[in-house]
Amino acid sequence: MDIMMGMGTMKKMIRNQHNVDDTPMLNIDLHSHLIPALDDGAKDMDESLKLLKALEEAGYYKLITTPHIMMDSYRNTRQTIMKGLEELQIMAKQAGLRIEIEAAAEYYLDDEFITHIEKGKLLTLSNKYVLFETSYMAKPLDFESMIEKLISTGYTPLLAHPERYRYIEDFELEYKALKKLGIYFQVNINSFGGHYGKDAQDKAIFLSQNSMIDFLGSDVHHLKQVKTLVAIKETQVYKDIFKKNLILNNLL
Amino acid sequence: MDKISSEVEPVEIDVQKVFFDIYQYKWMILLSMLIFGSIGSYYAYFLPNVYKATASIKVGVDKDDYAKDVVSIAMGRGAINASTEKDLIKSRYLSDKVLQKMDFREHYYEVKHYRATEIYKNSPFSVSMTRGYGILFDVHSIDKTHYRLMIKEKGFFSRLLGNTFSYDRVHEYGEKVHTSTFSLILTKKHDSYDAEYQFLIDASRRTFGRVSVVQYSEHSTILQVSVEDTVALRSQEYANALAQAYIQQNIETKTQEATERLSFIEKQLYSVSHNIETSASHLEDFREETKVVNVAHNAKTILARIDTYETDLMNLEIEEAMLKAFYTDIQSAKKIETLSISGVAKEESILAQLMKELQETIIERNTLRQDYTNLHPVVIQSTHKIKQLKNSIKETSYNLVKTLEKRKYLLTTNIEKQRKKLQVLPEKERQFGQLEHKFKMHEEINSYLLKQKSEAQMVKESSISKNRMLDLALLPTSPIKPKRKFIVMIGFLLGLALGILFAFLRVFLDTKIKDESDVSQLVAYPILGTIPHIRDKKKNLPKKIKVFETPKSSVAESFRHLRGSLEFMRQQEGSQIILLTSSVGQEGKTTLCTNLGAIMSLSIKRTIILNLDFRKPTLHTRFNLPNKIGLSELLNKQVALKDVIQCTQYPYLDIISSGAIPPNPSELIHNQGIYGILEELKTGYDIIIIDTPPIGLVTDAKELMHYVDINLYIVRADYSKKFFLKNLIKFNKIEKLSNLGLVLNDVKKKRGSYGYYDGHGYYEEDDT
Known part of the structure; x- marks a missing residue:
């Protein structure tokens, strides 16, 4: 199955080499795990710098990296993230990298998320969007109330990789319901290549065809993901995203 | 919870599930199709072509006014009956007459692409023989004057006759070849291509092919005499000879x-x-x-x-x-x-x-x-x-x-x-x-x-x-048999059918629990969690706790989900005691205990795991802790509670190991001291997890099961048998536990409404 898919994409890639490429470049990324040792992304500064270099070569000039904030595993705060960002920026400059690095966070919808909203300022993208995720297995019971709370506080909810949640079964119905709540969607580019499995790929294509994508993210944790990212950007499926969706990345 | 009936009505076969079950054997079914398809192809390839030649005869039938004719009275046989004539044509009497005239004893074959095709009169040589009938000879043409004559040792006929005679020599055309077994002369008719030939000469004239006589309709006076044979020319010759012999014998009888x-x-x-x-x-x-x-x-x-x-x-x-x-x-x-x-x-x-x-x-x-x-x-x-x-x-x-x-x-x-x-x-x-x-x-x-x-x-x-020839048989140009495509197709279809049948049998005879639907078909207890297969990269090393290793993995996610379910089932505020058990060993009890403890501790819940499975003291090894003293010593009141609690390397997570294996594990569990210990632990911990012996083996912990807040019964996919759950129903008919939940462990594949997934590509860490 995968081999056939691979052949299909290869053919498409070859076919498209001669086309006039009018696909806009994605210069800004808003979802990655690049600050060393904060989460399951880059383990150390060395890996972080390698990732930055690879992303710069891939054509990005600005990265808003988003460490996990998760009650039970990655108890990051504004302070830990900003400290890590500063170190990374310094090291990147020393390594001669010109890529611009900012930081926000990827919030996990758990019991503590409400406290985060109540306690103080959340880490945002463009002072507006709050990137969040949920469990892949089950939708949190108080999902709707947390989103309402977020919006009423003045934030714009931005759901990270909506294609990766297994609990979504009725694509049409459930994604529309989420949209209706006022949630923006950030789809992982790698999902289009089957990197997260067939189910995530199907859902990503569904979202693309139904013009539901607002942002595209790299969700880079390690170097392999950058490589697949570059490959997918050559495919027709990727190019089709821009025909059907208004991608807001470059406005950040 | 209280109202849950433990048994489920037997449900009718779920077509979709059956389809997915069968689908799992798709490669096997494909293989079976390939095997049978190739058998069919092999068979079809070596099956010789059959040609059919047809001659027509007009049969004279007596009419009433004609009957008084002198000639027909002289015939004296009554009116001609079509079925009589049909039988006559098919009779051995007539075929013997034909074989007296035509000599079909010589069989020449051309071997091309491993297939021997009879070439009849197109043979580049002819053989006259005095001895050696019934032996299959191989002939290779060497040059214009020489040929190589062979009898293969393992030839069918030599084996049949029980002799192992073999022969391989070069001879000149026209030369008399004389041995103890055969005596023959090979005469060249025309130059042959560089091909292999075979010949065989029957000892006696024998009938062959398939003769059929068809009357178009009941009153038709035209008979069609057909001969089917592997050689087109021979079928034509035979059909014509047979028709002529029939007409001839008619005259002869009259004379x-x-x-x-x-x-x-x-x-x-x-x-x-x-x-x-x-x-x-x-x-x-x-x-x-x-x-x-x-x-x-x-x-x-x-x-x-x-x-x-x-x-x-x-x-x-x-x-x-x-x-x-x-x-x-x-x-x-x-x-x-x-x-x-x-x-x-x-x-x-x-x-x-x-x-x-x-x-x-x-x-x-x-x-x-x-x-x-x-x-x-x-x-x-x-x-x-x-x-x-x-x-x-x-x-x-x-x-x-x-x-x-x-x-x-x-x-x-x-x-x-x-x-x-x-x-x-x-x-x-x-x-x-x-x-x-x-x-x-x-x-x-x-x-x-x-x-x-x-x-x-x-x-x-x-x-x-009165009978005359209407049409002579023509030389058939294309074979009527075998229908090669049909044979190959039959092979494929047979393979498909047998493959599916085999898959069906495999599915229906499988006694193991495979997925959630198997569980929910058997029992109505809630499935509180489904834990995916945990891949052990290094088999010999002590097992690591996956939840700590990779907090964003699918395994950690599944435990997070289980934690949510347990939280949801909580009946009262305060500490929660969770008891884990299974039917037999090897169903993942200890792994579940440690990972559940891990996910609890990660959410800042003070957690302690107790190993009450004295027969299998492995809990401490997961944390690299000693097992010098533990529960057995505590229950025997040899030590105090604070002495046996061991802190792990992870915050908020402590354990009490089993301690020395006691001579009387059952008695020790029944020791009422455990309740005192648990009450005491409640003051210091939010979550108390108890690892107990499998209830399929001993029901030591049943008293304790009534005491705890929740009982988790572990079922391992592709390992636990279906009857385990039936036993659980029997067990609970007596015990009437209301706080019983199932955890399906080690699920490698999950059937969704839209295909399959396993761990692959699902979570980041699975890609590395």
Whole structure:
């Protein structure tokens, strides 16, 4: 199955080499795990710098990296993230990298998320969007109330990789319901290549065809993901995203 | 929770589930299709082509007005019956006739791409042989004058004959090759390509191919004679030869009958002409002697009457002689049906009818015998009828002879009466009358016989058959058999069917629990969690705690989900005691304990894991902690609680190991001290997890199960048997636990409404 898919994409890639490429470049990324040792992304500064270099070569000039904030595993705060960002920026400059690095966070919808909203300022993208995720297995019971709370506080909810949640079964119905709540969607580019499995790929294509994508993210944790990212950007499926969706990345 | 019934009504087969179950065996089904498809292809490849050649014959059928024709009476066989003719064409008698003319004993083959094709007359050489019949020879052409002759040792025929003779030598064309086994000369007909040939010569002429005769409709007089054979030319030759042989035999039969009749008439004529001569000279002598010229009118009348009577008598005698000959034949001959009744009985006589009926019945029986054995009731009935008919014929002909004798007697007495009247006449006159009368009578008989003779001669000389050839068989251009695509397709379909059948059996005979639907079909307890398969990269090292190792992995996610479910089921505030058990060992109890503890501790819940499974003290190894003292010592009140609590390397997570393996594990669990310990632990911990022995083995922990807040029963996919759950139902019928939940562990694949997933590509860490 995968081999056939691979052949299909290869053919498409070859076919498209001669086309006039009018696909806009994605210069800004808003979802990655690049600050060393904060989460399951880059383990150390060395890996972080390698990732930055690879992303710069891939054509990005600005990265808003988003460490996990998760009650039970990655108890990051504004302070830990900003400290890590500063170190990374310094090291990147020393390594001669010109890529611009900012930081926000990827919030996990758990019991503590409400406290985060109540306690103080959340880490945002463009002072507006709050990137969040949920469990892949089950939708949190108080999902709707947390989103309402977020919006009423003045934030714009931005759901990270909506294609990766297994609990979504009725694509049409459930994604529309989420949209209706006022949630923006950030789809992982790698999902289009089957990197997260067939189910995530199907859902990503569904979202693309139904013009539901607002942002595209790299969700880079390690170097392999950058490589697949570059490959997918050559495919027709990727190019089709821009025909059907208004991608807001470059406005950040 | 309280209202949950433990048993589920047996549900009807879920078509979608069955489809997915079968789908899992797709490669096996595909393989089975390939195997059977290739068997079919192999078979189809080596199956020789069969050609069919068809010749048409127009069969002459007697019509009513035609029946009185001399020629057809001479045939004497009644109307032509299409089924008789069909049987005749298929008979061995006719095929033997054909084989006498055509020699089909030589078989030449060309071997190309491992396939031997019979080439018949296209062979580049011919063989004359005196010995070596039935042996398959291999011939390789070497150059224009030489060839290589081989008999392969493991040839089919040599093996069949039990000899292991093999031969391999180069010879010249035309050279006499003489060995102990064979003696032959190979003569070159034309140059051959660089190919392999084989030949085989049958010891005797044998029938071959498949002969079929088709009549278009019931009343059609056209028969189609078809021959199927592996060589196109041979099928054509055979079909034509067979059709011609049929027409030929028709003429022959007719001629033979006429000959028999002719010889009989000639015998009669001989004696009659002798009588004429004698009576003529007697008359002459008497005339000279007596000078009587005119016989009195009275005597003339009497003599004329005697004359008529005696002619009749003579005719009767001939008829009687013929009938008697026929009767003798009947007595001696076994095959009554082949006897001719021409001249014996008239067409419409009873005897003729009986003969006709007999012939038809015999044909009918022959037809039946092709389908049934001799013991079949229909055949027995037919045989019985034939016997009866034969007896009737014998009786009838016997009666006919008797009737003739009676008629003869009557005629003779009449003649005697007339003679007595004549005796009263003057002597000379009377004598003359008698002589004249005798002469006339003999003359009449003679003319009758001569007429008969000329008729018979006409029949004999005529070589015109009522049957004639309509169409000669053409050389078939394309084979009618085998239908290769069809055979290959059958192979594939058979493979598919058997593959699916096998998959079905595998699915239905599988007693292991495979997925959530298997569980929910058997029991109605809630499934609180589904834990995916945890891949162990290093088998020998102590197992690591996956939740700590990779907090964003699918395994950690599944435990997070389980934590949520447990939180949801919480009945009261405060500490929660969770008991884990399973049916047998190896279902992942310890792994579940540690990972559940891990996910609890990660959410800042003070957690402690107790190992009450004294028989299997492995909990501490997961944390690299010692097991010097533990629960067994604590329960025996050898140590205090604070001495046995061990802190792990992770915050908020402590354990109490099992301690030394006690001599009496069951008793130790029943020790009421455990409740005191648990109450004490409640003050310091939010979550207390207890690892207990499998209840399938010992039900030591059942008392404890009533005490705890929640019981987690672990089922391992593709490992736990379905009957484990049935046992659980039985167990709970007695125990009536309301706080029982299931955890399905080690799920490798999950069936979703949209395909499959396993761990692959699902979470980031799975890609690395």
